[in-house]
Amino acid sequence: MREMIEIRTHSALHVLKGATRKVLGAKWTASTYVNGPHGRLTVQFERKPTEEEINRIFVEAQNKINEGLPFITEKLSREEAEKKYGDEIYDLFPVPPEVKELYIVIIPEWNINACNKQHVSNTKEIGEIKLDHWRYRNAKKLLEISFNVI
Numbered sequence: 001m002r003e004m005i006e007i008r009t010h011s012a013l014h015v016l017k018g019a020t021r022k023v024l025g026a027k028w029t030a031s032t033y034v035n036g037p038h039g040r041l042t043v044q045f046e047r048k049p050t051e052e053e054i055n056r057i058f059v060e061a062q063n064k065i066n067e068g069l070p071f072i073t074e075k076l077s078r079e080e081a082e083k084k085y086g087d088e089i090y091d092l093f094p095v096p097p098e099v100k101e102l103y104i105v106i107i108p109e110w111n112i113n114a115c116n117k118q119h120v121s122n123t124k125e126i127g128e129i130k131l132d133h134w135r136y137r138n139a140k141k142l143l144e145i146s147f148n149v150i
């Protein structure tokens with residue numbers, strides 16, 4: 001059942017990104033990685049965060065998971081999506097210009113992102129999210145947060 005676990009891990013990335021945005025104000029995702037229950041979120045950030053901030057990110061993320069919020073998907077033309085949501089839907093890696101329709105994935109009042117992957121329908125289905133390790137790459141101004149979904 002590798003596929004289902006990866007849907008949960010990928011969905012956890014959206015929740016974690018919302019928490020990272022809330023705690024640190026980090027807006028731009030540089031990359032994401034999923035392998036079974038293991039995931040990694042890399043965001044652009046201007047300084048090394050404190051251990052306490054990282055812990056807060058995980059408390060916030062777990063709280064959101066426990067709240068049982070829906071994942072809502074809207075299919076919109078690129079033009080409509082940009083008009084409605086601005087650049088909030090994008091990551092640092094660009095959506096190819098030939099893509100004219102976007103799936104906008106929304107966790108209400110928490111996270112919004114253009115994403116064509118599969119998600120759980122409710123954050124509760126993610127289960128538990130646990131910090132694995134994190135590191136800050138000063139030269140690139142990138143914060144990598146690795147986690148496991150249990």
Ligand SMILES: [Zn+2]
Pocket residue numbers: 010011014105115116117118119
């Ligand atoms: Zn997604």
